Amino acid sequence: MSAVTVKGLKKTYGKVEAVKGVDFEVRPGEVFGFLGPNGAGKTTTISMLCTLVNPTGGSASVAGHDVVRERDQVRRNIGLVFQDPTLDGYLTAEQNLRFHAELYGVPKQLVGDRIRQVMEMVALWDRKDAKVMTFSGGMKRRLEIARGLLHSPRVLFLDEPTVGLDPQTRSAIWGYINKLRHKEDITIFMTTHYMDEAEYCDRIAIIDHGEIVVIDSPEALKASVGKDRVQIHTGDDARAIAALQERFGLEAAVHEGAVTFAVASGEEFVPRLFAELGLPIKAVSVSRPSLDDVFMSYTGSTIRDAESGSGNEWMKAMARR
């Protein structure tokens, strides 16, 4: 049985179609990621799965329970870590967890051990008696993860678990998530707009404008792009772009300060480039497709461009592959 099953799930807010009928399944024990820019519909989807928002159409079940008809059963089986912290700053870390354990009916004789276990997992046990208002943003997020796990949920939902945190804390949080998947029998559903974090997922669904564009493992998605990114530095970018078009039929554009284009086997192409371009090349770099390229290839823009609302010509050229 799938941990999460979603069929034609839809949510509209007035005229805004936040989620336009998505279908997917999450396997038990999987780390499944929703990757998309701000406003793509990630939070709306996760909120429907967590029974916090009612779908406009379609259906979804989590841990075998329907998110509309069996809300209580769904809630008992899930843990939530959302973007906005909901900890009580005036209580200590441990008191916050005890309060949650009571809400979720964790048996009294188990609470103490379980609190210690989850706090140790996120390396906060030695701070259990400190008031949460004295915690850094990263410590609060770690405590939220511990709290989300306290009642041993079957599925843990993480909405942008590392947003706003420094790189070191982000990587520590990923360390805890990885530890968690080995220690506990749990499925993790997370959203992110960080490409590097999507790499940690077993499978990702790329979501854009309320629709799922593609679902697969990060490796398979990168392989599907099938082209390498080549960047060259020349003394005359405009001439280089024109020459690439004329001699090789390649569409190139200046991106991150370098003339950039995509070809099937970048390394094999480089010698031809030097021999036939007809103007001096100062530097060249070839890179394998990243998830950035995957996103661009399926949606026609980078996640950053999608968030700022602007397009980028070379991205679009690459998407027209």
Ligand SMILES: Nc1ncnc2c1ncn2[C@@H]1O[C@H](COP(=O)(O)OP(=O)(O)OP(=O)(O)O)[C@@H](O)[C@H]1O
């Ligand atoms: N309560 C609401 N009322 C009206 N519109 C909403 C509401 N919640 C979300 N939306 C709209 O639905 C769309 C999807 O928003 P959603 O928050 O799901 O995106 P997201 O991918 O999670 O982005 P972010 O990472 O910024 O939260 C956006 O256009 C947003 O403005």
